[in-house]
Amino acid sequence: MYSVFIITNKKKFVLATYNDFNPELSDQTKLQLILNGPTVPVTVFEQYFKAPEDFEIKTFKSGIDNALEASLEVNNINLVQANKKATADARVPVLPKTRKPRTKKTTNEDQGL
Secondary structure: OEEEEEEEEOOEEEEEEEEOOOOOOOHHHHHHHHHOOOOOOHHHHHHHHHOHHHEEEEEEEEEEOOHHHHHHHHHHHHHHHHHHHHHHHOOOOOOOOOOOOOOOOOOOOOOOO
């Protein structure tokens, strides 16, 4: 049976993943096993070993029958988190102030006078 886990750093979303760990393992052991795995981004790995006390893991969903269903659940979580981040980071672009185009000053010679 697979379970989906959400890892946070100081209450901010970091990573969603799935695994078939023994449910009797402690959360700290699960967190260490996941973060020492080969699929964890290097930046997350570095952040964890700088301040492991800031990280926590929560079981989002358990009892999933196969890896495909668990993977789809993780993809949905990552998609929702990406959309939240995109809307939070979205800013209205400020257009530069436009200046009047430079025009040649007319003189009496240009007017044919």
